[in-house]
Amino acid sequence: MKLLESTGIALRGAHAVVIGSSNIVGRPMALELMMADATVTVCNSKTCDLPGLVAQADIVVAGVGAPISSGVNGSSRARW
DSSP: OOHHHHHHHTTTTEEEEEEEEOOOTTTHHHHHHHHTOOEEEEOOOOOHHHHHHHOOSEEEEEEOOOOTOOTTTTSSSSOO
């Protein structure tokens, strides 16, 4: 959150997409963004149309430990 706040981007009212729903990164980050009055969508490896959700987002937070099978770029595997 400190990193996001340091950019000066307004979080209130922004649509944030959090990729990854782990207890260590994804869920805590989603809660922090919600407490900053952002609208939050949490995605995981089963999320349909991940590229579409990312395209609509004002803020994207990626907290994944492995490539997501649908890939952000629409490929069969995300590339690091």
